[in-house]
Amino acid sequence: MLKTWLRTAFVALGWIKRPAFVGEVMPRHPSSQELAEGVLVLVKDAKHDKWACFRCPGGCGQKVQLSLSAQRSPRWKVKLDYLDRPIVSPSVHMTNSCGCHFWIHNGVVSWCPDSGHQDMKSIR
Numbered sequence: 001m002l003k004t005w006l007r008t009a010f011v012a013l014g015w016i017k018r019p020a021f022v023g024e025v026m027p028r029h030p031s032s033q034e035l036a037e038g039v040l041v042l043v044k045d046a047k048h049d050k051w052a053c054f055r056c057p058g059g060c061g062q063k064v065q066l067s068l069s070a071q072r073s074p075r076w077k078v079k080l081d082y083l084d085r086p087i088v089s090p091s092v093h094m095t096n097s098c099g100c101h102f103w104i105h106n107g108v109v110s111w112c113p114d115s116g117h118q119d120m121k122s123i124r
Contacts, residue, residue: 007083016083019107020057023080029053032063040086040104042068042078052078052088057109058100058116064092081106 010016021040030041043051049068056062066076079087085107093101101115
């Protein structure tokens with residue numbers, strides 16, 4: 001609650017960009033109905049980050065599931081900052097018809113030139 005209030009205040013003051021994503025931690029995969037637009041769910045147990053799940057920001061709405069397991073390839077790293085804004089590394093390249101290619105840093109989406117969204121620098 002406090003983090004949400006701070007995030008909103010910082011955006012209103014112009015201190016940070018409005019994030020396209022905020023992070024939430026769950027112990028299991030969210031169903032498609034549970035996965036709200038603009039929320040990145042970090043699936044983790046007591047010791048390990050397992051998955052990052054979110055809806056594609058490019059408009060297709062497809063559920064994206066990124067493996068965070070060191071035993072899998074490909075794999076990504078996801079961190080939530082002090083305001084629960086996700087940082088995802090490396091970039092996400094959708095191989096479906098959507099073809100989006102983007103980075104998420106501090107909850108803000110930055111589009112790669114090959115994504116078809118080259119005119120957009122970020123979602124606000």
